[in-house]
Amino acid sequence: MAVAKVFTPEIELEEVSMRFQTDKTEVLALDNVSVAIQKGEFVSLLGPSGCGKTTLLRIMADLIQPTWGEIKVAGKTAKEARLAQKYGIVFQSPVLYDWRKVKDNITLPLEMMGTKKSERESRVDHLLELVGLKKFKDKYPWQLSGGMQQRVAIARALAMEPEILLMDEPFSALDEFSRERLNEELLSIWSKVNNTVVFVTHSITEAIFLSDRIFVLSPHPGRLSSVVEVPLPRPRTADMRQSPDFYELISRIRNLFEGV
Template identity: 80%
Template structure:
């Protein structure tokens, strides 16, 4: 990786939740640097703090310890500067708005001039392969197509950083693998930084430059795994000896294994 100044720096991030009768330590002293243009996955079992860490990066919640720096600024300053695009596990689309109108929504809210909005929406529809479905409503689309709309909407403001919280976890395996390939095609076009939450080891390997392995509760950085597979990634790589060796290595990196 480049030795340039990291785009995202996590310094000793910890998160403690207060319940009715006790405190729950969700994250403990997570420190990592993420370079500009890098595709990084946060990998770990359910409850290890992956989503919590992503939400801290996005300035949606505040850590109880540590600091997030984005291009030398705070996470809050990065959020206010529209540096983030976020894709959640559920597409969260408005059923009464057509596909193109859902993608257009953040541009409307930011007061972007109509002609520019239309040009940007047309570009994004082509980018995610939904140009023929722009006048459909979300309920007329498959789950995978709805997530592509959500990705296009997240990219509408041309964010420098795309944060994705298990966006394909509710899909069947065949659709999920196809959307992995489509996501990498979109990423190669947009060239932004991606932080991708998943509990799937194969998915993390196929997508990423690096995989950040979080231990079970409380979430700690258990391992940082470089993925040496060449790009562009191809579906044939999933069946290679190198791919299966990476699965084994990452599986064994979890604490207690």
């Protein structure tokens, strides 16, 4: 008799809650959120503005501490995982240094860790190839489009070869056409890197196109209202956005927010 395969979560949050103290009152941002994310998964945290998506991501990254709850990352605490450089983080804004060329922005974390120059140069060349920016390595960030700047930020986040890539609405400031193109490019990069991705978005179509599973958060306070499996085959293609299955998923997720 076949034995069912047991999966050990790479990221596990148990009953995580977060309160923020303001001048006049306390605000409950997250309430009793439990999620388990498998190694190599691409998952999205989806919900309206103010539902705690970014707060949850920052808790995973050990950038802030939850008021209650427990976080385990690859069997370690979030702090241990951060110190072990398990994470790469891409923020909503690329946060690049305008006085450093593209190649020098990407190499910055390697310089900070004291990586040998020959290894730095080899890894940066590989990353530039991966994100399609080899011809722009000697340009400055201000000479690039917004989408190209985010590709630089993704390459920099991958410089330390992290097991987990955390992405906080990285394409939200872009126009729809650029955003869709970068969604496709991100999946191409992910297919070569094979790491775990946690992606924050408020776009239903973006979450569906990218994800294996979608964690849907309700607003005020943020609670996990549903986990939606995305059965679309990989590799994902642009024409999938027009398929009946894609529209069915959009409708199902929209229904989750009705009356919220």
